[in-house]
Amino acid sequence: MRTAQRIEILKTMDTRHTEHQDRSDSALQQRVDERTAELSQALAVVEAQKRELEHALRMRDEIQLQLEAELEDARLLHGISAMLVDEHNVGELFQKLVDAATLIMRSDFGSIQRYDEARGELQLIATRGLSDEAVSYWQWVHPGRATTCGHALLKSQRVVVPDFESWNDISGSDDLIAFRAAGVRAAQSTPLLTRSGRLVGMITTHWTRSHEPQERDLRLIDIVARQAADLIERNSAAEALQHHARKLVEADRYKDEFLATLAHELRNPLAPIRNGLAVLKIGKPEQAQRVLPMMERQLHHMVHLIDDLLDVSRISRGMVNLKRARVQLSAVIDSAVETSRPLISAANHRFTITLPGTAVWLNADMTRVAQIISNLLNNAAKYTPPGGDIELVAEVIGGEVVVRVIDSGIGIPAAMLPRIFELFTQVDGSAERSKGGLGVGLALAKRLAEMHDGSVDVESPGDKAGAVFTLRLPIMASTTNVADDDGSDGAPAKARALRILIVDDNEDAAETLSLLLQELGHVTSVVTEAPKAMAAALAFQPEIAVLDLGMPHLNGFDLARQLRAEPALRNTYLIALSGWGMEEDRARSRDAGMDHHLTKPVTLRDVEDALLKSIVAMGGGISKRS
Ligand code: ADP
Helix, strand or coil: CCHHHHHHHHHHHHHHHHHHHHHHHHHHHHHHHHHHHHHHHHHHHHHHHHHHHHHHHHHHHHHHHHHHHHHHHHHHHHHHHHHHHHCCCHHHHHHHHHHHHHHHHCCCEEEEEEEECCCCEEEEEEEECCCHHHHHHCCEECCCCCCHHHHHHHHCCCEEECCHHHCHHHCCCHHHHHHHHHCCCEEEEEEEECCCCCEEEEEEEEECCCCCCCHHHHHHHHHHHHHHHHHHHHHHHHHHHHHHHHHHHHHHHHHHHHHHHHHHHHHHHHHHHHHHHHHHHHCCHHHHHHHHHHHHHHHHHHHHHHHHHHHHHHHHCCCCCCCCEEEEHHHHHHHHHHHHHHHHHHCCCEEEEECCCCCCEEEECHHHHHHHHHHHHHHHHHCCCCCCEEEEEEEEECCEEEEEEEECCCCCCHHHHHHCCCCCCCCCCCCCCCCCCCCCHHHHHHHHHHHCCCEEEEECCCCCCCEEEEEEEECCCCCCCCCCCCCCCCCCEECCCCEEEEECCCHHHHHHHHHHHHHCCCEEEEECCHHHHHHHHHHHCCCEEEEECCCCCCCHHHHHHHHHHCHHHCCCEEEEEECCCCHHHHHHHHHCCCCEEEECCCCHHHHHHHHHHHHHHCCCCCEECC
């Protein structure tokens, strides 16, 4: 082979080798690249896993920290609950609540307030760290006051103020000055709401620097607030129960005292009446002149006591209906003074009356308003040592008439003033010192005044300094002088002689009524057994029959029906005589055919009035008594 040829072959071989070499190099490179890619992918995965792992580790640490914090909080709350539940002293309980709040909120000061429903304000009841000045300055906080609690009370939700200096609602207020003086810069107030949503108080925490409480702090204070609300609610329920129990014991004591006083006061008039009777029986006739007025007085006193008692009982049961009419104030006062003057004069008191210059008209039950005023006058006379001063001053103020009964007497201790109008309350209730009363008069006066849309109040500077009782009543719009509707001048009229049948199983009652009527010039017939009444009536032909209601064998209602059914007695005027005078009793006697209802014990005036009505009903004439 020629050299050139060989060279050519060698070149070709070399080229082929190079080509082969090249091919194998690029395959290698490719493999390297592939491997590199694989490796970097693996590395990325590892990196990602590492990051995940690191994240998980961080999360674990955070969760652990959080768990530790929550465990710590739970321990704290548990400790607080245990501390609160163990505490039964209310004052200490509130103090511990404040301590717990300041601990949880990491605050410098704290306070707890009780919500006073009657005043609608918050009252400070326990504090921590606040100065005495601050405590007295914020003793009461009304809704909307420039404090966090005032605003929280208004909104009934939490109020947080991180810096008082930049809180618009407080700028320029005295509260801001007080906060500065107390060293308070930030505060939060959380309302204490019961499960039913009732506000019972407020927990406030304060910081000396600007401060924004964290979410965790607020979560915890909410838990404490809920507990505090429950405890306050439970405590006030327990307090109310205790208060009730005390009231019951007190009421029981009052009842015993009252019964003793009642027995004493009812016995008192009985002794002179009994003595008077003995004098009438065995004494000289002229002595009757002296003992009768005395017996009458004592009887009147006794009837008055019993009437008062019955009145309060009826009023309490809503059984008293006012007989309102247009009445002149001066007439009411005259009537009251007429009743009370004997007592005032007997004690030698100086007594003055000042009335408004113009006529004043009331839409009132004359008897009842006179009863209020005479109760006040009687008390002034009783509780003022002899020779004292009593004044009655009536004036019109706005749409009201204000009647003041002013005395220079023994006065009323301040502690008794709020209770004086309660039933059976006497400043000195001992039977020996009760001045012939039962502690009923003022309760009665107050209730009667309220029934007239008025009021009675008392003021007294205290021991031996006298007392002022003030009655207020609305006046009628027109106060011009108009004559009374019935045109009567109030003087009792005298009836003509009448034939009167009295039916009562109580012989004494029947006999005395008969004597009284005979004294008035009438002709009477007495029947004490109801079944015999019909025959007696037919024989006697009475113009009037007075029938007791509660009688054995035949009661007054049935007897009335029988008499009414008898044509010969059709025009007889029937008067019921009963111990029961409520509206339902009157209605029953009306249903039975009675024309009039008298409540025992009847007075001469009652009888005269009833007879007059009967004459009017029968179309007879009336003559005024001079
Ligand atoms: P009573 O006079 O029958 O005891 P009241 O209800 O009228 O009952 O009065 C209650 C109590 O109030 C009296 O027992 C008395 O202690 C006191 N009181 C009433 N009026 C006066 C007064 N003008 N001055 C001082 N105390 C009074």
